[in-house]
Amino acid sequence: MDPGRGEWSLYGGFVGADESLTDAAHRVLKGLTGLDKIYMRQVGAFGDIDRDPGERVISVAYCALINVKDYDDSLREKFGLEWVPLDKLPKLYSDHNTMVKDALSMLRRHINTEPLSFNLLPPLFTLTQLQHVYEAILGYEIDKRNFRKRIKQIDFIEKTNLIDKLSSRRGAAMYRFNSRAYDAAPEFKL
Amino acid sequence: MDPGRGEWSLYGGFVGADESLTDAAHRVLKGLTGLDKIYMRQVGAFGDIDRDPGERVISVAYCALINVKDYDDSLREKFGLEWVPLDKLPKLYSDHNTMVKDALSMLRRHINTEPLSFNLLPPLFTLTQLQHVYEAILGYEIDKRNFRKRIKQIDFIEKTNLIDKLSSRRGAAMYRFNSRAYDAAPEFKL
DNA sequence: ACAAAAGTGTTCCCGTTACACCCATGA
């Protein structure tokens, strides 16, 4: 968002006396996007003295994954927010660039350990869509055959009988994240 | 430490209005141990509402590596502290067990990426000592030959001509961490 | 017919692991 300080910044809020950090993060996110029950992880606490020229502020950054498709754009305009591609990220206010950097490396570290990707996809998705999510998060391209080989080994990504005819002439099989199978399996490694 | 609540807890302190989180962590550690310029990393912020039954407290946990040999034991008694082996760690106050767990997994994740180990060793050390540090942090035993093979590839761990005659009859070559070489090398991976 | 995306196996390479014996020395 643009708070009028001459630099863009991440959106934030204050923690209420009777809510946890996690609750506060979800509250802020919900107010901003209308979305709830979302993948969200703490990035870390930022506590340099002069991070905010006004008063002393300690911030705890959180990282959430939301699908822009689910997002009500009128909220964006209402709050003066902009979506920015990571490779076009400008210099941000204070230490916010560090927050983004830390969040991103956390995402990359977790993508093979936690079912992140499904927060960015509709309930039914094609393997190509899933691969695009991986490539977006990792920042490089993946070999299609190797990727599909890996996915096939994961038992909580289920193939359905449905065919998506929108994205290609031939049609692509649609897959589904089976959260029941995921919860049952103690072995992570996506 | 034992704050008299009936449960052991980690040691903490409050952040001053004119010091950063990092500075506060170092200050507390120094007051407690006399040690400074120590490897220290933030573990995370802990913000549940009822973590402290008294008043609302948000804690930011830090993890430091200190060599007990460097530690003045009179400080320990003065503050009522105890060193506890991880496998004997009791149930701690509030969410402090989570802090320890998170700190440990962070250490394990970083041991191959950052020169952690040297904070736990004297300036000159034998390969067996270094291996013991690895085993202590990772929590399992490592094959001696494979370990030494890996270490040999690392150019910022230097063999010296000095021989340690204390730990064995035969004597073991002593090694040194070359911080100059480390800073010069952009490739991490210890 | 052709354009556009879906789908499919094999080979190679490299890093990790497993594994056992001789050496030097002080007591």
Add this chain to the structure above:
DNA sequence: TCATGGGTGTAACGGGAACACTTTTGT
């Protein structure tokens, strides 16, 4: 001489990366 820890090489394995062509169908 023997007990103690120091020091060394090789073979098997497995996961990851590279790589190209056929299929389906709407236009």
